[in-house]
Amino acid sequence: MAAGSEATTPVILATGAEGEEGEHVKPFMPEKAKEIIMSLQQPAIFCNMVFDWPARHWDAKYLSEVLHGKRIRFRMGMKSMSTVPQFETTCSYVEATLEEFLTWNCDQSSISGPFRDYDHSKFWAYADYKYFVSLFEDKTDIFQDVKWSDFGFPGRNGQESTLWIGSLGAHTPCHLDSYGCNLVFQVQGRKRWHLFPPEDTPFLYPTRIPYEESSVFSKINVVNPDLKRFPQFQKAQRHMVTLSPGQVLFVPRHWWHYVESIDPVTVSINSWIELEEDHLARVEEAITRMLVCALKTAENPQNTRAWLNPTEVEETSHAVNCCYLNAAVSAFFDHCRTSKVVEIQALRTDGEHMKKEELNVYNHMEVGQTGSQNLTTGTGKPEAASPFGPDLLPVAQRSEEPPSERGGIFGSDGKDFVDKDGEHFGKLHCAKRQQIMNNSEKAIKEQIASNATTAPSQTFISTDDLLDCLVNPQVTRIVAQLLIQGRSL
Numbered sequence: 001m002a003a004g005s006e007a008t009t010p011v012i013l014a015t016g017a018e019g020e021e022g023e024h025v026k027p028f029m030p031e032k033a034k035e036i037i038m039s040l041q042q043p044a045i046f047c048n049m050v051f052d053w054p055a056r057h058w059d060a061k062y063l064s065e066v067l068h069g070k071r072i073r074f075r076m077g078m079k080s081m082s083t084v085p086q087f088e089t090t091c092s093y094v095e096a097t098l099e100e101f102l103t104w105n106c107d108q109s110s111i112s113g114p115f116r117d118y119d120h121s122k123f124w125a126y127a128d129y130k131y132f133v134s135l136f137e138d139k140t141d142i143f144q145d146v147k148w149s150d151f152g153f154p155g156r157n158g159q160e161s162t163l164w165i166g167s168l169g170a171h172t173p174c175h176l177d178s179y180g181c182n183l184v185f186q187v188q189g190r191k192r193w194h195l196f197p198p199e200d201t202p203f204l205y206p207t208r209i210p211y212e213e214s215s216v217f218s219k220i221n222v223v224n225p226d227l228k229r230f231p232q233f234q235k236a237q238r239h240m241v242t243l244s245p246g247q248v249l250f251v252p253r254h255w256w257h258y259v260e261s262i263d264p265v266t267v268s269i270n271s272w273i274e275l276e277e278d279h280l281a282r283v284e285e286a287i288t289r290m291l292v293c294a295l296k297t298a299e300n301p302q303n304t305r306a307w308l309n310p311t312e313v314e315e316t317s318h319a320v321n322c323c324y325l326n327a328a329v330s331a332f333f334d335h336c337r338t339s340k341v342v343e344i345q346a347l348r349t350d351g352e353h354m355k356k357e358e359l360n361v362y363n364h365m366e367v368g369q370t371g372s373q374n375l376t377t378g379t380g381k382p383e384a385a386s387p388f389g390p391d392l393l394p395v396a397q398r399s400e401e402p403p404s405e406r407g408g409i410f411g412s413d414g415k416d417f418v419d420k421d422g423e424h425f426g427k428l429h430c431a432k433r434q435q436i437m438n439n440s441e442k443a444i445k446e447q448i449a450s451n452a453t454t455a456p457s458q459t460f461i462s463t464d465d466l467l468d469c470l471v472n473p474q475v476t477r478i479v480a481q482l483l484i485q486g487r488s489l
Helices: 030-039 060-067 098-105 140-145 198-204 231-235 278-299 318-338 351-357 430-450 463-470 473-488
Strands: 011-015 021-026 044-046 072-078 092-096 123-131 162-167 171-177 181-188 191-196 206-212 215-218 239-243 248-251 256-261 265-273 392-394
Touching: 060 098, 060 162, 060 265, 092 098, 098 123, 098 162, 123 171, 171 198, 191 198, 198 231, 198 256, 206 278, 206 463, 278 318, 278 463, 278 473, 318 473
Parallel strands: none
Antiparallel strands: 011 021, 044 248, 044 392, 072 092, 072 123, 123 162, 162 265, 171 215, 171 256, 181 248, 181 265, 191 239, 191 256, 206 215
16 A cells, blocks of 8 residues: 555645635545555544535534534543443433533533533533434534545445534543444544554453443453453553544544543544444344343343443344344345355364464463454555555554563563462363352352442352353354354355
8 A cells, every 4th residue: 555645636625724725735535545444454543634524613612503402412420530431331311402511511500400410520421422313303414514525435424423522531431343443533622542452352351241232342441440350451552642623533443442532622523434344243243232131131131221331222122132133144145145255254164264263262361472363453464555644643552661560460481370279170070060059059149139349259150251251252253153154054
């Protein structure tokens, strides 16, 4: 791939970013921008690509006038430095207009307003994940203010976008998106992004609780990690960038990200770009949904809100989830037929392929072996010429702490120490297994009944512990492969 400066003839416009006279050049033609997006394997910032977008004027004050009193849902979180992530299931919610949000954000709220129970000095507010289609349902002309066609996606505009409006401290817990790659246009204020590559997944301690379709969360608060509980996180390759107004961030497929607002008001617009790999990912997500809903509903049928993200409004019954799974598998085969795919690399079953891609929990513990565990980033491809330059900036990896500060969890050979108290039981004899069950049954029942919030003992396996294994992203990939193989025999 050629550098950005070698792209085809740039677009020249007569109007500048703020309306002044003069020539302003877009550094990449749409075809070149799309080529970069579809091949780049690391996050990057596009500069000077949106100065002519009408949406560049979409600050919160302007949007409050456009929405004209429409009430939207704000997620309310605490300004705290806990080591526990603030998942959406632990937040409260407020229905309010943007005018009311701006008044509260200026610390001028009255006791009668919708934010009356939230001290501005202690809480942040986030109107996140707002789809343009529902937000501007009676003002569809505004969709044209967003022009993703400049990045090589003709016809894509605000209709395929979401809006994010937050106060200082508002953030999204660390997660990866199961589908597509992500383009994020920063309109107002600045946001700090913490990003981690897909091969760091074992070090991010993935979980599907809370459950949200297409979002894999990390158990770690990456800005204040509990390294005693999650020691592997010290191996993660943190990349950081502060995204400023007028910039567009590209987030590649399956990169983990934690996003926080660092200015009093922030406004962002994003769009997820579909990829070929999404067809298999949808099967994996349907499998995940079925397992999570079945086990968590069986555990506590009356309290889905404790584990189901508030964004999930669809029916979670087993029958509905079976329909989702069948539809996903059918769509996968339809795609294969229309694409004339004769052999799908992801479903190869020869021995060499299985050696490379089968789940190997022991390799996850090896320092320097994470690259071989990456199933999604196209490893093994020849390295292309760097496209980076003044208009395409790579997101840099944050410098690691000095080795003396990272001591304590590594042995002299660079590997983790293994807990000597651990024991491999293998296949337990039936009598011994029954004895263990009898001895622990009472304690387990008491723990489940009490719904304790303290950390469970090492001998207690909860439903969530089991799910963390069953719906680990790499496990569901293998299950999806086996399922599709069985249907295609």
